[in-house]
Amino acid sequence: MVVVRGKEGMVGMHTEPDLRQPSDHAPLLVDLPISPENICFSRKVLKRDSDEENDFLSSVTLGLCALNFSRLDSVDSLRQFLG
Numbered sequence: 001m002v003v004v005r006g007k008e009g010m011v012g013m014h015t016e017p018d019l020r021q022p023s024d025h026a027p028l029l030v031d032l033p034i035s036p037e038n039i040c041f042s043r044k045v046l047k048r049d050s051d052e053e054n055d056f057l058s059s060v061t062l063g064l065c066a067l068n069f070s071r072l073d074s075v076d077s078l079r080q081f082l083g
Helices: 051-066 075-082
Strands: 012-015 028-031
Touching: none
Parallel strands: none
Antiparallel strands: 012 028
């Protein structure tokens, strides 16, 4: 079940029979109206050559150096490493 609320004419839904896989179900495609005023994002930047950038890079470097990569000699060992 799909429940989509919106102003009349704002939300479009249709099935796409040509995209059917081996089952008899066709994908349901939903067009949602997205306008710039509905998108909220922020950007954080570290100024180049700043103390904050140096602290961040030092922290990343220390974290990477602490990892034990010596046992990463196969795909299985990489999977175990990544957990």
